[in-house]
Amino acid sequence: MFDWDDLKHFLAVARHGSTTAAGRALNTDQSTVQRRITRLEQRIGQPLVERHPSGYRLTAYGQQLLPHAQLVEQHMLALQNVVQSSARELNGVIRLTCPEPIVSRITGSGLLERLSARHPGLRVEFVMSDHYVDLGKGEADVAFRSGDTVDNALIGRKIADSLWAVYGGREYLARHGSPQRLEDLAQHAWIGFDASMAKHRATQWLHDVAPHARVVATSGSVLGAVHSVKANVGLGALPKALGDAEPDLVRVLGPIPELTRSWRMLTTRQLRRTPRVQAFFAFMASEMDTLRPILTG
Template sequence: MFDWDDLKHFLAVARHGSTTAAGRALNIDQSTVQRRITRLEQRIGQPLVERHPSGYRLTAYGQQLLPHAQLVEQQMLALQNVVQSSARELNGVIRLTCPEPLVVRITQSPLLERLQTRHPGLRVEFVVSDHYVDLGKGEADVALRSGDTVDNQLIGRKVADSLWAVYGGRDYLERHGSPARTEDLAQHAWAGFDESMGKHRATQWLRQVAPDARIVATSGSVLGLVQLAKANVGLAALPTALGDAEPELVRVLGPVPELTRIWRLLTTRQLRRTPRVSAFFAFMASEMDTLRPILTG
């Protein structure tokens, strides 16, 4: 029937006793106050104030309406405080954990610049690891993570597919040829993960399809495997986002269905309700077209 702005002018006149004083309190001119009061009276259908030689007084109906208007004002101020408090909480750091190779790809994309434009008070701090960090223990706020998620305390959403393929350096392939099928993989030298990554799906897959494959070099990171493949020591299973970006590498097999997983954006249930993490999730959801090529290639 009416809006809060009209009610605000009515309260100002009730408090200050004149449209001139009410205008000064609201930082507007007297005619605007008079116009808004008149509009409110027209919408309500009854006069709320009447003019006297000493100023304005509330009518009987205005007096009846006054305590209700004051309650509305209190609720509006409380709502304003909540909104302002939430805005303040958007100032801070989002500790984002992800595999090391993603850091360069994210920072070289427009993603962080767009986040800064939308939420100037938010800043991303990377927690880099090829191993899962524990969000429940507060080691990070948000994770970009591929693979199966068995932690029931984490919630999130799918953002892309994690695709892996087999790559070889150009010099290596010229000397040893390319495998035409999975059965040929055992005939080649390999760069693989070391013991610290023994449970990684790429390690387990290679053991299954080529148990007799010669592992001639190992690394504890995906970036390490990229460098070993570029050094032409042997074949390596790599994310397509990284392998396809290296001109010195050739994709010889894949994507491998057994290595395909889901990229998820994850956080804890408690953090998901905080304004800063909620804003970050909403931003990432709106940037899927930018994010997917970063993760998948």
């Protein structure tokens, strides 16, 4: 029936007794106040103010309407306070997707405890996957992701480089020897990724450099490949952050330049504007010295 902004100008005139004073209170000009009052009167169908030599006074109907308008104002201010308070408190869950091995490194780093100390209302919920979950469909809010990102709907920042190398278990290498060059790779048993990761860069790289390599086991996750290489089943291309951390593994080649990609922190354009995601990005930016070795080793 009417616009809250029009009602706001009516209340200002009722309080200050003139359109000039009302304009100063609302940080606008006198003509705008008059125009808003006129529009409100047209929508209601009755005059609300009348001009006198000493200024403006409310009509009888304006006096009748005034307490109801004041009640609307109280509710609007209360609503505004709730919205602003919610933004300040930054309550909510950040659903963070990243590969499973990264989760234990994050939880053991003290990052989450410091995030909670800075923003007590924020809580991180992990969505663990070696596959890219769809942020646009709401499957997660923020991603720590390595690899090629071609989704223009996502924005974020680079954290570090993701380095990969070739590893073997100590017992496997004692039995079969260590490859000295790329040409030697075809002579070894290999741990690969299954069909769900057919487009992974490590799968494509092995096919390019050793198309006849003997794949003796496959896994649907990087962590599964690490376990298979540790079990001395064969060689495997693994993230340097994971391979170098395993005392039972030996790095035999690399890092491999063709497997290097960027680690990025990503979200959607819409979520990036929300207070909770803004706060999470700002916190992680301040913790880069901790975050980089978590992702890169």
